[in-house]
Amino acid sequence: DVVMTQSPLSLPVTLGQPASISCRSSQSLIFSDGITYLSWFQQRPGQSPRRLIYKVSDRDSGVPDRFSGSGSGTDFTLKISRVEAEDVGVYYCMQGTHWPHTFGQGTKLEIK
């Protein structure tokens, strides 16, 4: 299985400051169609995961533009330009290129 490794696992951030989460895969996530199926999810306490980003950098409808995704091959990053209180939760990267699709361990974002 493809192993997804996130860092950091804990991310204390001051309100209004930027935040960045790294995700590395154990093998390339470029599918045979040339698309890289790497997504980012946010899970607030007590809620279902919510997809923020798909195909590395495409933002889902309704997701604030302070969230952005980047990367290629095996290295990916989720950035939040200015953290707000509602961003508290656990963030997961997920690869959808190789079956079984796999998630990173999760990064817990909290407000300092």
Added chain:
Amino acid sequence: EVQLVESGGGLVQPGGSLRVSCVASGFTFSNYWMGWLRQAPGKGPEWVANMKQDGSEKYYVDSVKGRFTVSRDNAKNSFYLQMNSLTAEDTALYYCRSGAIWGQGILVTVSS
């Protein structure tokens, strides 16, 4: 409103069976892959199974192969997970998912 609603969870004894269902609304169900994921208490999400629009392709994570079966009824906008030979390790919140859309989850508890 676009949504997925799971049902059918509950408490089951080890070795028992359970079927969970997912009903879709607000989008053209028959156009999309559907998936089941689960999340054990305090853990990250894990893919369980995936099914193509017409049911011609199904994929299972190794830990459930031979025990779990996915199916769908496009006429009823419904997606199912039949779970047999359940063990304590199958205890989790089970989500159905299509792309960006997740259900609210249904709890399956395997215990004597």
